[in-house]
Each structure stands twice: as structure tokens, then as C-alpha cells.
Amino acid sequence: MDLLYRVKALWSALRGNHYTWPAIDISLPGNRHFHLIGSIHMGSRDMAPLPAKLLKKLKHADALIVEADVSGDDTPFADLPTFAALEERISPEQLDNLHKVTDELGISPSLLSTQPLWQIAMVLQATQAQQLGLRAEYGIDYQLLNAAKQAHKPIIELEGASSQIELLCQLPDNGLALLDDTLTHWHTNARLLQQMMGWWLETPPRNRELMLPNTFSQSLYDVLMHQRNTAWRDRLRAMPAGHYVVAVGALHLYGEGNFAGDVTVKKMANISIGPSKRNFIIIMIPALKASV
Numbered sequence: 044m045d046l047l048y049r050v051k052a053l054w055s056a057l058r059g060n061h062y063t064w065p066a067i068d069i070s071l072p073g074n075r076h077f078h079l080i081g082s083i084h085m086g087s088r089d090m091a092p093l094p095a096k097l098l099k100k101l102k103h104a105d106a107l108i109v110e111a112d113v114s115g116d117d118t119p120f121a122d123l124p125t126f127a128a129l130e131e132r133i134s135p136e137q138l139d140n141l142h143k144v145t146d147e148l149g150i151s152p153s154l155l156s157t158q159p160l161w162q163i164a165m166v167l168q169a170t171q172a173q174q175l176g177l178r179a180e181y182g183i184d185y186q187l188l189n190a191a192k193q194a195h196k197p198i199i200e201l202e203g204a205s206s207q208i209e210l211l212c213q214l215p216d217n218g219l220a221l222l223d224d225t226l227t228h229w230h231t232n233a234r235l236l237q238q239m240m241g242w243w244l245e246t247p248p249r250n251r252e253l254m255l256p257n258t259f260s261q262s263l264y265d266v267l268m269h270q271r272n273t274a275w276r277d278r279l280r281a282m283p284a285g286h287y288v289v290a291v292g293a294l295h296l297y298g299e300g301n302f303a304g305d306v307t308v309k310k311m312a313n314i315s316i317g318p319s320k321r322n323f324i325i326i327m328i329p330a331l332k333a334s335v
Contacts, residue, residue, distance in 0.1 A: 074284040081293030085172045086181030089244055093186050105285035107191040108199045114188040125157040140226040161211045161218025164225040184290040201275045220263045
């Protein structure tokens with residue numbers, strides 16, 4: 044069995060990337076095979092329908108695995124508490140930066156004034172994506188969910204929308220770091236989002252050494268990325284034999300300390316890793332993408 048996995052790994056390395064979308068193939072002992080997709084939670088009209096070969100993979104899979112099932116009509120921000128005015132919660136400099144962004148987006152700061160700080164960050168990100176032509180119904184995971192339901196495929200959630208909301212509500216200082224990072228890296232995120240769209244619309248990057256910057260602070264990265272990657276890794280390792288299509292936010296798949304690397308380390312030496320790309324940027328948690 045060891046030799047078989049080594050041969051698979053060598054063959055994957057030699058043949059290079061053969062997908063027209065960002066993806067990594069991983070096989071674990073016990074006849075468990077995962078096609079990991081770097082998803083964009085909001086997409087453009089040109090990103091639909093999904094590639095025929097990807098839909099074929101889903102058709103032959105035993106299940107679709109996603110961060111959260113976002114195909115329903117639930118409102119993720121329902122029943123959230125209100126807070127004091129922004130002037131009492133953030134610094135004058137942060138407030139000034141926020142006003143610059145809301146002016147750019149054409150939205151009134153008063154609409155955000157009493158929202159949790161993490162929610163404000165998510166609303167800003169979603170509005171920015173919309174102004175770049177992205178819509179929730181064209182998101183990769185949303186399209187995969189609809190295709191899976193049409194094909195009567197089981198859908199497995201890695202965490203679910205309620206867990207994502209709970210995680211955000213527990214961020215220190217009500218998510219001040221997330222809002223600050225969003226404002227600080229505002230234009231960088233827009234450029235990276237456009238580049239990531241190009242990788243889906245045109246072709247994934249061929250340079251295996253390509254690295255895009257992480258725009259989260261280290262403490263925020265640990266909570267929103269590393270800890271979740273670790274939990275998801277454990278979920279995949281516990282899956283029974285089968286073929287699975289897995290859609291997670293692209294930074295989870297290609298960023299520093301990525302999910303794919305976590306799955307294949309620590310007592311999982313007999314693995315094969317197929318074609319891979321480098322670092323992407325995440326824009327938001329999927330359960331929150333349609334909040335604007």
C-alpha cells in the first residue's frame with residue numbers, strides 16, 4: 044500500500060495541473076478520495092454554469108462537503124444584538140477610514156452604526172464584491188449545492204451557519220480586528236478578488252510558487268483560519284471510504300497553514316496530493332455572503 048501511494052504522488056507531480064479551476068486532489072488510506080476546490084463565495088454571471096468536468100466529478104461523488112449549506116433562505120443576521128454608536132466603539136482614525144469606504148460604496152454609515160463590528164466588516168466586504176459584479180447566486184459553493192441537490196447527493200457541512208455566527212460573535216472586542224483589517228487592506232482585497240475571479244474565468248495560475256499576501260492579522264488568522272482548518276482536517280480524516288467533492292474558501296486551501304496541508308500531515312504519511320495552486324484570498328464566511 045505504501046508503494047501504491049508513492050506511485051500516485053509521483054504521477055500527480057509529473058502530470059501537472061489538468062483542471063480549469065483551482066483544485067487539489069488528496070487520497071488518504073482507506074480508499075478515501077477528496078477533490079478540494081478553492082471556492083469563491085460570491086461569483087459573477089460568467090462563472091455559471093460550473094465547468095462540465097467539475098459537475099461530472101460531483102455526479103460521481105458520494106457526497107458534497109461544504110463549510111455551510113447556504114442554499115436556503117435563512118437570514119444569518121437575524122436576532123443579533125445592537126450596540127452603542129460607532130463613535131463610542133472605534134477610534135477617530137478608524138471612523139474616518141470607515142467613512143471613506145462607505146462614501147466609496149455609496150452607503151450611509153448610519154445604517155451600520157449599531158451593528159456588531161464584525162458584521163460591519165462583512166457588509167462592507169459583500170458590498171465591495173457586489174460592486175465588482177459578484178452575486179451570491181453565482182458563488183461556487185452555492186452552485187455546487189444546487190447541483191448536488193438536483194443529483195440527490197448527500198450534503199455534509201463542516202460547521203454550518205449557526206457555528207459561523209457563533210464564532211464571529213465570540214471575536215475579541217466584537218470583531219474590531221476584522222473591521223480594522225478590512226479597512227486597512229480595502230484596495231488590496233479588491234485587486235486580489237479580481238485576480239481570483241480571473242483564475243476561475245480564465246485559468247488557474249501555473250506558477251506553483253505564487254504567493255498572495257494574507258490580509259488578516261495573526262491573531263485573527265488563528266481564529267478564522269487555522270483553528271477552523273484544524274477542525275475540518277479532523278472531519279475529513281474521520282470520513283469513511285468514498286469519493287468526495289469538498290468546497291472551502293480558497294484561502295483555507297492555499298494559504299499559510301492551509302487546510303490541504305493539515306489533512307495530509309500527522310499520522311497520514313501515505314498520501315497522494317494532486318495538482319495544486321498557491322495562496323488565494325478569502326472574502327467572507329459563506330453563510331454571511333448574502334447579507335446585503
